Amino acid sequence: MVHSMTAFARASREADWGSLELELRSVNQRYLDLHFRLPEPLRSLEPGYRDALRQRLNRGKVECTLRFTPSREETLSVNAERLAGLSDALHEVRRTLPEAAMPDALTLLDHPGVLEAAGPDLEVVTASAQALFNEALDALLDARAREGAELAALIRSRLTGVREQVSKVQLQLPEILKRQRSQLLERLETVRAELDPQRLEAELTLMAQKADVDEELDRLTTHVGEVERQLTEKGPVGRRLDFLMQELNREANTLSSKSVVAETTRSAVELKVLIEQMREQIQNIE
Template sequence: MATSRHVHSMTAFARAEQAGAWGALQVEIRSVNQRYLEPHFRLPDGLRELEPALRDALRTRLARGKVECSLRFETDAAHQAPAVNVERLQEIADALAVIQQQVPSATPPTTLELLNQPGVMVGQTLDHDAIVAAAKTLFGQALDELIDARAREGGKLAEMITARLNAVSEQVATVRSLLPQILERQRAQLLERLESAKTELDPQRLEAELVLVAQKADVDEELDRLGAHVEEVRRQLKQKGPKGRRLDFLMQELNREANTLSSKSVVAESTRCAVELKVLIEQMREQVQNIE
């Protein structure tokens, strides 16, 4: 299980929410496979200053993937509604009392007129620093959740790839067991062609032809390289850190050897094994595309 935790998928989703005296924050992060790290942000106008810090946090924790980050901020009705500045209203009331004493006939202002006086109605003030701090913390929580999700998905990918590596090793062992049969079949085919053509070759020439045929049919080197590539894939799966590009390269090398094996195939059994190898390698290649 520890090995699979070293493999991270690039496909995941995370959400984190928090409510406070100032309102509510929600962070969503979703990522898909991409050759490089490609972050995108959707932030409220009042919190756009956060983008550089959030972008740095992503680059510190992630190496690859197209990552879409959205931050929503909503204030409650109490903070959206205007409030009465009681101190300012008291100042106006004191001034009106003085006027009333000096000019008893003066008409007192209406309630609406009082509300329209400068400084009487004020918007609720929000603690911007507290909101920024809460947003950063919440983004960190969502990023932790995203990385955990990528690790869980990566574990599943590692299991699928390992199962196919085991199947590749089985196919390589099968072809290796067929090598004597392959070489004997090639020898028999050459002798049959010579017989049908009524051609006689001197022993040295015949031996040279047989050696040439054996060299063309010998896939021992390709099998060795296939085995080496399989072991390197296993080793990479155990390594920490990003490994997707390296694994993608190894899939290309595995496919190259499988194609060579197929081109040298002279018996139905080895042809079937070569085809199965290419199917298994293509399945692994598709899974590797999602690995960070």
């Protein structure tokens, strides 16, 4: 099944500790390229996010953005144990140096570890952020699958056009070869008297063989069948499809170069247009 590399997913969650919003964006890229924007308190989630993306995606540039908004400002509390230890130390100083000035309450609160900021439980927030990521990743994969199905339908419609052009040339081939021979005879009419009849016939046969496009039409048909097969394969197929577009384009170019009549030229041009349209869509396929 074809999957697109272009997709977007967003998931959010609100609780008494605040809110989380996670976005996943993916665009086409030759390899898997991962980028993360996570709030500092939740930075530890990145390795797990990275592993999950690598397990379920093969190609694409993916941006993961997580936003965390606490529901309220941090509350401050006094560390009683730390303050008691500081008080004991001050009593010891007073016994040794009775004349020493004692600090006031604000100075005591400013001492490291006495005043603590209490925020939301990070374990709870982390667990919610992980669940949110799993939800967004499932949605991203669904979006890539839906767009992949649309891309496959577009490619199949162009393949139908390729088949039609191949069939058109095949049906016209006897008449095309007849007209080619006639045109070649006309061109050689001026020098017929100077050439040996057997040599002339051999030259005509050789030129007709060079203009014969049967092999190119057969290979075009074979490549079209292989593209159809790849569209039903599991796993990433984008690179193989891109290679097949190169092969289709090669045959279309050869068909064009061999053409000596307008009908074949028109079909070759139409084939190139159809192949280029498919190639553009395939750039987004995983």
